[in-house]
Amino acid sequence: MGIPTRYVEGYAVDYTEVLDGTMIDEEQFSYDDYYSGSSELGRTAVVQVDVDDGGAHAWIEAFIRGRWQVVELTPPSSEDEDETQDDFWSRFGRWLVGDDSGDTGTDTTGIAFSLGNAVWIIYVLAGCIAFAVLLFVGRIAVRKIVRFVGYHRRDKTGNVIAYYRYMCDYARLASDDFSKAGNHRQQLEYFCKGADPAETEDLAAYMEGISYGGEVSGDEYVQRMGELRVLFRSFRRQVPFMKRIYIFRML
Known part of the structure; x- marks a missing residue:
């Protein structure tokens, strides 16, 4: 191929042997006394290494880009x-x-x-995965059922309070700022951004009233629960999708 090459005999010394070797003082033996020309390792200290015939090796050098370079073709053991x-x-x-x-x-x-001799391992692994999935889904389902039942009881006042509590728990997970709201009016302002302040004040007064001993009538129950559901759905649509998945798992 027109590339000058030459056959070289010497010793192959690995990195661990160099580490086990003895570093020679620069004043006794200089780098220039043992090596000249360019080196990919750069200028190094002189290291004395014990080698024997087991380290004897032969390789090829090729004259490439103006200098002799090692071309090692021997595959590693x-x-x-x-x-x-x-x-x-x-x-x-x-x-x-x-x-x-x-x-x-x-x-x-x-x-x-072979897998044919131990098919039971596949069944055991598949069973464990299926059990873990069912346990995960079951825990979420139980939480959803408990929450749903919590605001679908005969006690209408308790239902409104339970649903409002769920709204607040959801908002706390959706945003850390919601925890700063210290009363019903501040909480509802968080849900009712852009709404009529008078309507927000009216709903806040109503929630404070039933939270401290007030009663809910039949017609009023339908109206107030409708208002809370509309507010909550509007708020939930503004929460990022991944955050909604996280909250779905938690509540």
Whole structure:
């Protein structure tokens, strides 16, 4: 291909061997005494490393972009080891039966594991997931039923108060600012943004009255519950979608 190359023999020293080596004082041995030319590592200290014939190696250098550069074509030994590694289910099968030998050979006396031999594991996992989903949905459903029943009782006054309490709990989760509202008028102003102040004041006076011992008549009950539902639906539409999902799980 027209690229000058040369065959080089020497030693291959890995990083751990360098760490275990001895750093030589710059005054005794200088970097320039052992290396010249460009280096990707830059100027380093001289390190004495013990090597033997096991570290002997040969490689190729190619003259590229004006300098000799190492072209290492020898595959690492880890690639050969990876070819004998077991698949996940084989290792999982040995773990199930407590076999910690870690033998990755081809011995046919070892444990052969497949999904067909342990279908029960799939059923157990699927059952656990289904149970967790049912538990999650069941808890939400119970909260919804308890809340719904809370403002659909025979006690009309209690129903209005319970529904208003639910509105306030929802608003507290939707915005931290709602917690600053200290009375019915301030709370309703939060729900009735842009509404007629006189209507807000009238509804606030009504809520204060029934909260401190007042009674709700039949016709008045339908009117006031209708007003609260309209306010709450209008407020809820302004809450971001993801926040509404979060509040749905909590209330």
